[in-house]
Amino acid sequence: MLYFLKALNRIPKSRLSRRLVFVVFISIVIIEAIILIPSVIRRKNEFYDKLKNISEAQVSLIKDFRGSATNNKQIPVKCRVNNPIDCLVLQEFSQLKDFMAINLGGQLEHKVIGGAFYNKNGQLIGQFGEIPRLSFKQVEEKDLVKLAYQSYFDAAWTSQQMEGQYVLILRHDAATVSLELQAFIWRIVGLVIIISIFVTGGIWIALDPIAIAPILQLRKDLIHAGEAIVKDEQKPKFDSASIQRQDELGDVIAAFEKMFGQITQAISDRKKAEIALQKSLDTVKAYSDALDNELEKGREIQRNFLPEKILEKHNYEIAAFFKPARQVAGDFYDTFELADGSIALVIADVCDKGVGAALFMALFRSLIRIFSLKETETEILEAHTPINGSWIGKYKLTNLIHLNALQAVSLTNNYVAQNHGNMGMFATLFLGILEPKTGLLTYINGGHEPLFIIDRNGTIKEHLNSTGPAVGMLPDLEFKIKQTYLQSGQLLLGYTDGVTEARDRSGKFFSQEKLLFILQNRITSAQTLLNKIAASVIAHTGQAEQFDDITLLAIKRF
Amino acid sequence: MSFIAAFEIINDTAEITLAGELDASTAPIFKAEIEKAIGIDIKKLILIMNDLEYMSSAGLRVLIFAKQKMGAKVDIYLVGMQEIVRDTIEKTGFHHSVIVSDEYPIN
Numbered sequence: 294m295l296y297f298l299k300a301l302n303r304i305p306k307s308r309l310s311r312r313l314v315f316v317v318f319i320s321i322v323i324i325e326a327i328i329l330i331p332s333v334i335r336r337k338n339e340f341y342d343k344l345k346n347i348s349e350a351q352v353s354l355i356k357d358f359r360g361s362a363t364n365n366k367q368i369p370v371k372c373r374v375n376n377p378i379d380c381l382v383l384q385e386f387s388q389l390k391d392f393m394a395i396n397l398g399g400q401l402e403h404k405v406i407g408g409a410f411y412n413k414n415g416q417l418i419g420q421f422g423e424i425p426r427l428s429f430k431q432v433e434e435k436d437l438v439k440l441a442y443q444s445y446f447d448a449a450w451t452s453q454q455m456e457g458q459y460v461l462i463l464r465h466d467a468a469t470v471s472l473e474l475q476a477f478i479w480r481i482v483g484l485v486i487i488i489s490i491f492v493t494g495g496i497w498i499a500l501d502p503i504a505i506a507p508i509l510q511l512r513k514d515l516i517h518a519g520e521a522i523v524k525d526e527q528k529p530k531f532d533s534a535s536i537q538r539q540d541e542l543g544d545v546i547a548a549f550e551k552m553f554g555q556i557t558q559a560i561s562d563r564k565k566a567e568i569a570l571q572k573s574l575d576t577v578k579a580y581s582d583a584l585d586n587e588l589e590k591g592r593e594i595q596r597n598f599l600p601e602k603i604l605e606k607h608n609y610e611i612a613a614f615f616k617p618a619r620q621v622a623g624d625f626y627d628t629f630e631l632a633d634g635s636i637a638l639v640i641a642d643v644c645d646k647g648v649g650a651a652l653f654m655a656l657f658r659s660l661i662r663i664f665s666l667k668e669t670e671t672e673i674l675e676a677h678t679p680i681n682g683s684w685i686g687k688y689k690l691t692n693l694i695h696l697n698a699l700q701a702v703s704l705t706n707n708y709v710a711q712n713h714g715n716m717g718m719f720a721t722l723f724l725g726i727l728e729p730k731t732g733l734l735t736y737i738n739g740g741h742e743p744l745f746i747i748d749r750n751g752t753i754k755e756h757l758n759s760t761g762p763a764v765g766m767l768p769d770l771e772f773k774i775k776q777t778y779l780q781s782g783q784l785l786l787g788y789t790d791g792v793t794e795a796r797d798r799s800g801k802f803f804s805q806e807k808l809l810f811i812l813q814n815r816i817t818s819a820q821t822l823l824n825k826i827a828a829s830v831i832a833h834t835g836q837a838e839q840f841d842d843i844t845l846l847a848i849k850r851f
Numbered sequence: 852m853s854f855i856a857a858f859e860i861i862n863d864t865a866e867i868t869l870a871g872e873l874d875a876s877t878a879p880i881f882k883a884e885i886e887k888a889i890g891i892d893i894k895k896l897i898l899i900m901n902d903l904e905y906m907s908s909a910g911l912r913v914l915i916f917a918k919q920k921m922g923a924k925v926d927i928y929l930v931g932m933q934e935i936v937r938d939t940i941e942k943t944g945f946h947h948s949v950i951v952s953d954e955y956p957i958n
Contacts, residue, residue: 623908642908644908644909644911644912645875645878645907645908645909645912646875646909647875710919714919715916715919715920716916717912717913717914717915717916717917717919718912719908719911719912719915719943721908721942721943739944740942740943740944740945741942742942759941759942759943759944761944762943762944762945762947762948763911763942763943763944763945766915766918766943766944766945766948767915767918767919767948770944790908794907840874841907
């Protein structure tokens with residue numbers, strides 16, 4: 294009972310049931326209306342037939358008892374023919390309109406209110422009361438024996454029925470037919486409404502447990518499912534799950550359950566994948582961090598292979614710029630002093646980049662230093678000075694010392710080519726030995742970019758081009774020696790191809806032309822010049838990745 | 852720009868056609884092609900470089916590797932080098948150890 298009340302309460306709120314019930318109601322009304330119309334027509338004809346039947350009984354009564362029922366008190370009807378028998382029959386039939394009204398059930402009454410009497414030739418014998426609309430012509434030619442008109446009903450008895458002699462047409466008062474018919478229609482309509490209300494009401498009530506309640510449950514479950522998915526909760530208890538049905542709604546509920554299962558499965562799978570991915574990302578990150586850390590250590594160690602402090606020498610300014618492409622580099626520069634006070638200048642580019650190049654950089658740098666600084670003949674002579682105080686023989690000491698230091702290049706070449714030949718490692722390397730007092734520069738350029746001697750106005754005085762191959766390619770290569778002077782006010786500039794081959798985003802090289810263009814200005818100091826070149830190269834590279842190490846070395850003689 | 856190295860052997864000659872930019876990232880491709888030629892009994896290694904647009908020191912390193920591995924028995928020809936590549940090779944003096952030619956060598 295409680296459920297029923299609840300359902301009843303829910304119905305008006307349910308748009309679906311309202312719509313369904315409305316459609317059902319309208320359908321019933323339309324069906325009933327379709328049935329009602331012919332039944333009303335049939336009913337009407339039945340009423341007219343009843344009226345005619347009564348009249349027929351009365352007519353036959355008058356025929357059978359002709360003469361006996363004559364009422365003498367009656368005012369005679371006007372006879373239009375000369376035949377006295379015809380006039381007599383007319384008088385007898387005219388009594389029909391004076392007969393009492395007969396109730397035929399309900400409001401229906403039989404009452405003749407007029408008539409017309411013809412002979413078989415169609416000649417009007419006489420009329421009485423209200424004149425019928427139905428004519429002799431219509432009866433004889435069209436065989437029409439009944440005619441309802443407004444609240445009248447005319448019925449005819451043909452000549453065959455009247456012993457072949459007469460035609461009688463009677464007019465009945467049919468007002469009661471309409472009344473009775475209206476009553477009939479009201480009864481039927483009332484019935485239809487009651488049936489419709491019961492049927493639709495029944496459907497309305499039945500809809501709730503069959504469709505509305507499960508749909509509302511399913512709606513609630515859908516909302517819960519959505520919330521559970523959003524909040525990432527456990528599967529909620531679904532009310533609709535308790536509904537076991539073999540119809541379309543059951544299919545929908547089953548499909549919903551299946552879909553929810555698939556969604557939660559997919560989410561859980563994705564979550565697992567995300568966790569796995571995060572884990573592997575963490576692993577990669579840890580690995581990459583460790584690698585970075587190692588490279589950072591390598592970088593620190595490598596920095597140690599570069600001069601900690603640039604060499605300072607009276608009357609000279611030495612400056613360097615160094616920017617590796619990666620954490621570790623293949624480029625290097627070096628400045629150190631020989632035993633006799635000469636300055637050794639090194640700028641080099643070990644082929645390739647990264648860790649491999651960095652390891653060989655350390656090797657090249659160390660070998661050049663060791664071989665350059667090895668005890669010279671002079672030192673040997675000094676260490677073993679004769680008792681008389683000095684060696685008597687004259688030596689071109691400076692040249693010898695320079696030559697000795699430059700031997701470092703071919704010694705390094707042979708060491709690398711013989712010990713690491715199958716690595717194919719090499720370095721382009723410039724080693725110059727400068728005598729501070731005179732500015733005499735003895736050098737080997739092993740396949741390196743040309744160095745420039747520039748005067749204080751920015752004019753290039755000399756290109757120190759390659760004098761031999763790159764170092765370390767093949768054993769026993771020949772490295773030629775060249776000499777020049779660095780005059781007072783002049784500057785020696787060395788660079789690696791990381792400068793000229795620095796690329797911008799579109800792949801365009803910085804180029805030697807651009808470098809030369811920068812040099813065409815008055816030079817105040819070595820450091821200022823290097824800063825200017827470095828800034829220009831970095832600006833050229835812009836957002837693009839730095840491809841190669843950038844190294845610059847400059848020495849200025851005051 | 853990508854890099855392409857196509858390897859071919861005709862009798863006692865290994866031929867590698869190079870195109871694109873040969874730098875640290877593409878040098879291993881070139882090295883893999885060179886390694887195919889090592890161990891085969893050839894007399895000539897011909898590198899056709901008309902379409903090689905750039906060569907870094909990493910590329911040169913592979914050439915030196917080839918020279919070291921193949922020794923004096925094998926002549927290495929560098930054919931049709933563009934100026935920028937020729938500069939790189941001549942700067943390091945490696946052109947003394949190979950045969951530089953503008954035309955494909957005909958025996």
